[in-house]
Amino acid sequence: MKRRKVGNLLALAILATLHERSMHPYEMASILKARGKDRDMGIKWGSFYTVVGNLEKHGFIEAVESNRDGARPERTVYGITGAGRDEMLDWVRELLAELAPEQPKFVAGLSVMPWLGPDEVISLFRSRLAALDEEIASTRAELTRLLVELPRLVLLEAEYDLAIRTAEAAWVRSILEELTSGSMPGLAEWRTFRETGERSAEVAELAERGSTRT
Known part of the structure; x- marks a missing residue:
């Protein structure tokens, strides 16, 4: 069966x-x-x-x-x-x-993020990073407390969640650095598109590729 x-x-x-x-x-x-x-x-x-x-x-x-x-x-x-x-x-x-396809809501948001302007995305990422840092600190403190009472084996899911959140915070922080410093490739074209509604040939091509990605 x-x-x-x-x-x-x-x-x-x-x-x-x-x-x-x-x-x-x-x-x-x-x-x-x-x-x-x-x-x-x-x-x-x-x-x-x-x-x-x-x-x-x-x-x-x-x-x-x-x-x-x-x-x-x-x-x-x-x-x-x-x-x-x-x-x-x-x-x-x-x-x-087994690896399984997972679709976090954050990934869905990233896939359509260019419809917002760079400045708004920077503000939203800062809010997300602040929330992540707060959650990481809280989870780390709780995990430290629980490890005094319980074996690590039964807390691995919390440890994994902490590792994932820590990695996400590091990634969001790196993207914020690129956006605020202006080093993000395509940032100027993105800003122009949001301000004028006009897409450069490069941006149009990337959007077309994204719409046909499997």
Whole structure:
């Protein structure tokens, strides 16, 4: 049987949580929130119970018991199945080993950035860099604090995120330097285009190449 590609990180998070032990959905959600998995995996909580239902439907998790606490509604406790465990491990292997096309919103913005003027882009990049520097400092402090309590192994996703943000900040800072110093190739043509609406032959050719890029 051919396995599915990773299509829903929330499903992976649920399976990984149930791999530890059986629990009811409310407890799963509480653990995921406490561990910051909503940030790491971009979890949309509105679809949480739908994903739980779909995992049960496909045989990856199963109801193992139901319990009631006083007058509260009955809660179903779920456990991971053998098929669910195999699926989860296959997904983890795929995520760690295979390159996948990712489309961050920042990349989308960069692709149409020339429609703004250079001065506005400089201002926007400065705002982004300030936010990045603040986030980097906060994440580094939090990581340092957590390393006192937890082994590094369980904090690698936070360490990776810090490395990515640090690299992004360095790149944004370098682009800002080129824009503010005037050393960015094509900057004069870009500024002319924004001021007059006229594109040089070089800019027109580059735009045409960009529109046909695969």
